[in-house]
Amino acid sequence: MSNQVEEQLKIDEQERAQAAASEFAASLKSRDTEEKIDIWFYRPIGLRIAKACAKLNITPNTVTITSIYIGVVAGILFYWNNIWINIVGMLLLIFANSLDSADGQLARLTDNKSRFGRILDGIAGDFWFGAIAIALSLRLINEGWSPLVWILAVVSGFSHVIQSAMADYYRNLYLYFLKGDSGSEFDNSKEVEKQINDFTGIRRFAMKTYHNYTKIQESASPWLQKFLHKLRTEPDFMTPELRADFLMANRPLMKYTNIIQFNTRVIFLFIWLFIGQPWLYFLFDIFILNPIMLFLINRQESYCKKTLKSVNKN
Numbered sequence: 001m002s003n004q005v006e007e008q009l010k011i012d013e014q015e016r017a018q019a020a021a022s023e024f025a026a027s028l029k030s031r032d033t034e035e036k037i038d039i040w041f042y043r044p045i046g047l048r049i050a051k052a053c054a055k056l057n058i059t060p061n062t063v064t065i066t067s068i069y070i071g072v073v074a075g076i077l078f079y080w081n082n083i084w085i086n087i088v089g090m091l092l093l094i095f096a097n098s099l100d101s102a103d104g105q106l107a108r109l110t111d112n113k114s115r116f117g118r119i120l121d122g123i124a125g126d127f128w129f130g131a132i133a134i135a136l137s138l139r140l141i142n143e144g145w146s147p148l149v150w151i152l153a154v155v156s157g158f159s160h161v162i163q164s165a166m167a168d169y170y171r172n173l174y175l176y177f178l179k180g181d182s183g184s185e186f187d188n189s190k191e192v193e194k195q196i197n198d199f200t201g202i203r204r205f206a207m208k209t210y211h212n213y214t215k216i217q218e219s220a221s222p223w224l225q226k227f228l229h230k231l232r233t234e235p236d237f238m239t240p241e242l243r244a245d246f247l248m249a250n251r252p253l254m255k256y257t258n259i260i261q262f263n264t265r266v267i268f269l270f271i272w273l274f275i276g277q278p279w280l281y282f283l284f285d286i287f288i289l290n291p292i293m294l295f296l297i298n299r300q301e302s303y304c305k306k307t308l309k310s311v312n313k314n
Helices: 002-026 036-055 060-079 083-110 115-142 149-179 189-198 201-219 222-233 240-259 262-274 280-313
Strands: none
Touching: 036 060, 036 083, 060 083, 060 115, 083 115, 083 262, 115 149, 115 201, 115 262, 115 280, 149 201, 149 240, 149 280, 189 201, 222 280, 240 262, 240 280, 262 280
């Protein structure tokens, strides 16, 4: 009898583990596009937050807005040249990113997705890093640096916006080929522009901002736009072979989209703060992450150009 009970307990435990794994997988966009730190750390925490929010009927947008406030407070705490205050800022920034992970997971688990939610989620990081750039600039000026440090901050901030935009664009393009429209949040500026007048107030402002965001993505990828135009105008162009080839060629590039996003940037920001050299944050953005972004764009553009020329020959 005891053996039967033990066997049943093992079966129940296996079923619970399978259910938990299935729930976790359902909360992800795709393992191909996820960074290891996210899989091991942020996504498990985000899932717990998402499940708690679902029980309390808290919406994904509420979670995103909360993450924006916490992330901005975190950035402000980097103004002080005090490592303990900075550590509080680091912990708050990690928590803000956990919430930013949770909002998407909550949206997928509850099927509560919206374009405004995606826009809000996309600009959350810009608020965080905008606050960080301002706080670090004021800190450096207070420590005797020339006000010209604002030039570094602006170039770094603009670089961050472009890096995030392109990483997000290529990731959603990959998800579009992997899962189709249902598994991707892939947009184009013309479709977004058509919907601007459907909104008012802050939502209209957000849509206009997002429209400019999509135009940046498209202007930086001319060959990709020709590739997408062919996909939209020639349905037969999307063959199973093309889909498989695209995924195979772009899967290795996903690690570069992750490098120019949150985790790498923040790890090095924390290092610069610990060694008391926050100015290196700006140089890292400009001289390390920008070349990685340009490499990513070049690889994607080369693939699209090569594929289009090959198809046109045939």
